[in-house]
Amino acid sequence: MAPRTASDLVVRARGVRRAFGPVTVLDGADLDIARGEVVALLGGSGSGKSTLLRILAGLDPAASGDFTVPAQHAVVFQEHRLLPWKRVIDNVGLGVDDRTRCTDALAEVGLADRARAWPIELSGGQAQRVAFARALAREPSVLLLDEPFGALDALTRLRMQQLFGRLRARHGFAALLVTHDVEEALLLADRALVLDRGVIAADLPVELEHPRAPDAPGFGVLRRRLLDLLGVPSAA
Amino acid sequence: MTLVAAPDSDVASAQPPQKAKRRVRWQRTISPVLILVLWETASRTGVIAEDKLPAPSTVLQTGWRLARDGTLGDHLLDSLTRAAIGLLIGGTLALVLGSVAGLLRAGDDAIDPPVQMARMLPHLALVPLLIIWVGIGESMKITLVALGAFFPLYFNTYAGIRDIDERLVEAARTCGLNTWQRIRHVVLPGALPSLFLGLRLAIGAAWLSLVVGEQTNTQNGIGFLMMEAREFSQTDVVVLGLFVYAGLGLLSDLLLRILERRTLAWRRGLQAT
Numbered sequence: 001m002a003p004r005t006a007s008d009l010v011v012r013a014r015g016v017r018r019a020f021g022p023v024t025v026l027d028g029a030d031l032d033i034a035r036g037e038v039v040a041l042l043g044g045s046g047s048g049k050s051t052l053l054r055i056l057a058g059l060d061p062a063a064s065g066d067f068t069v070p071a072q073h074a075v076v077f078q079e080h081r082l083l084p085w086k087r088v089i090d091n092v093g094l095g096v097d098d099r100t101r102c103t104d105a106l107a108e109v110g111l112a113d114r115a116r117a118w119p120i121e122l123s124g125g126q127a128q129r130v131a132f133a134r135a136l137a138r139e140p141s142v143l144l145l146d147e148p149f150g151a152l153d154a155l156t157r158l159r160m161q162q163l164f165g166r167l168r169a170r171h172g173f174a175a176l177l178v179t180h181d182v183e184e185a186l187l188l189a190d191r192a193l194v195l196d197r198g199v200i201a202a203d204l205p206v207e208l209e210h211p212r213a214p215d216a217p218g219f220g221v222l223r224r225r226l227l228d229l230l231g232v233p234s235a236a
Numbered sequence: 237m238t239l240v241a242a243p244d245s246d247v248a249s250a251q252p253p254q255k256a257k258r259r260v261r262w263q264r265t266i267s268p269v270l271i272l273v274l275w276e277t278a279s280r281t282g283v284i285a286e287d288k289l290p291a292p293s294t295v296l297q298t299g300w301r302l303a304r305d306g307t308l309g310d311h312l313l314d315s316l317t318r319a320a321i322g323l324l325i326g327g328t329l330a331l332v333l334g335s336v337a338g339l340l341r342a343g344d345d346a347i348d349p350p351v352q353m354a355r356m357l358p359h360l361a362l363v364p365l366l367i368i369w370v371g372i373g374e375s376m377k378i379t380l381v382a383l384g385a386f387f388p389l390y391f392n393t394y395a396g397i398r399d400i401d402e403r404l405v406e407a408a409r410t411c412g413l414n415t416w417q418r419i420r421h422v423v424l425p426g427a428l429p430s431l432f433l434g435l436r437l438a439i440g441a442a443w444l445s446l447v448v449g450e451q452t453n454t455q456n457g458i459g460f461l462m463m464e465a466r467e468f469s470q471t472d473v474v475v476l477g478l479f480v481y482a483g484l485g486l487l488s489d490l491l492l493r494i495l496e497r498r499t500l501a502w503r504r505g506l507q508a509t
């Protein structure tokens with residue numbers, strides 16, 4: 001990997017700490033994301049992935065540490081979190097003045113024709129696409145994604161992952177992708193981090209050709225390594 | 237692109253079967269009409285004594301007579317004015333205090349405990365005390381209405397704000413909305429269903445308070461009309477007063493429901509545009 005200089009970084013976090021009462025969840029985590037880089041964040045359940053993402057998103061005032069995240073960032077959560085009382089287009093336009101940017105974003109996720117619909121009328125996958133459009137409309141330099149495909153069925157998830165790949169190729173945003181899915185990380189990310197015991201315990205570059213597929217050469221090896229890092233023993 | 241951008245065909249066309257709905261509505265009018273017919277015949281045939289309970293047709297005739305000479309309209313206006321002023325005062329206070337208690341921790345600590353305590357007092361039992369405090373005049377009636385309207389609206393405002401999904405507020409924050417924008421785009425619309433419920437209950441309580449308030453020392457209003465008629469044993473006017481009170485309650489409920497349906501269209505999705 002090419003050496004990164006400070007000016008290349010969009011996200012830089014040093015010594016991030018967060019404790020809930022007596023339980024220290026993050027104990028000095030360091031994290032860098034370069035311009036346009038997609039970083040997957042893996043870790044066991046309860047390891048603090050969401051906590052770290054929320055801190056970077058500026059949603060956790062109780063955290064300590066040094067971190068810089070550009071103001072031009074957007075968040076997509078596991079649930080779509082659309083406001084049920086606003087039509088799709090108004091949800092996308094929340095806090096964005098430029099209407100054409102909103103319609104464009106909606107068109108990019110293939111939902112231009114549902115602009116006037118209420119969120120209640122959307123399927124789970126459609127709602128999550130609207131959540132992506134809402135993030136895109138902000139023209140973020142970095143996207144923070146907390147298991148954005150986690151609540152979707154397998155087929156929809158695959159389509160969403162492809163959509164993510166296309167959007168990323170077009171817009172060149174950087175992203176922090178929290179996921180528990182090793183394959184997803186290897187399909188989408190340039191680098192995979194493993195969070196363990198409150199620190200980034202492993203940093204694994206994913207140097208695979210695009211477009212990627214689970215049956216491509218090299219994929220299986222990386223998959224095995226990541227699973228090892230996550231403490232999942234290989235099947236006997 | 238085609239894979240995801242394909243037009244969606246999974247739009248649920250969840251139009252309810254209109255016919256069935258209409259039939260149910262229609263069926264629900266049978267029993268009230270039947271009761272009226274029974275009442276009418278019982279009065280006409282003398283089963284019910286005329287001076288105990290006049291026939292509905294007699295009550296309607298009386299209503300028509302009083303409406304034509306303007307008596308009914310004048311008294312109705314007086315009652316409505318009282319209800320409106322009381323509702324406005326009690327409602328505004330409830331909205332303000334409920335919002336402060338719902339939005340601010342300090343407000344919650346300061347406002348909610350005393351309100352919770354006061355809630356235990358049946359406000360209609362305060363009439364003797366109110367008479368000592370503000371006299372038996374107009375202010376007593378308005379205070380009573382305001383008190384009646386205050387509590388349901390306060391509690392529903394408070395609960396409506398408290399029950400808002402914190403995750404939506406958080407999402408709005410990640411969209412760059414400041415505190416006031418979050419209140420306007422998330423808290424207010426999110427609390428609206430609860431506010432409507434509170435308003436409905438408040439209006440009900442206001443009518444009830446008005447009925448009680450208008451029975452002591454009044455020179456006008458529907459309650460006065462009834463009390464006066466009782467002294468002269470004009471049962472038809474007394475029953476007419478009851479009809480008017482009931483009609484007012486029904487009407488206000490209906491108006492509010494219509495308003496609610498319009499404002500909360502998002503809850504029903506496709507059916508409204």
Ligand SMILES: Nc1ncnc2c1ncn2[C@@H]1O[C@H](COP(=O)(O)OP(=O)(O)OP(=O)(O)O)[C@@H](O)[C@H]1O
Nearest residue numbers: 020023025043044045046047048049050051052180
């Ligand atoms: N608001 C909170 N109050 C108390 N404890 C919390 C809070 N939020 C998170 N925690 C704790 O912090 C730890 C990390 O939680 P977090 O949600 O970051 O995990 P995660 O890595 O995202 O897990 P998952 O993969 O299941 O989503 C957990 O042990 C959790 O119980």
Ligand SMILES: [Mg+2]
Nearest residue numbers: 049050051146
């Ligand atoms: Mg999580």
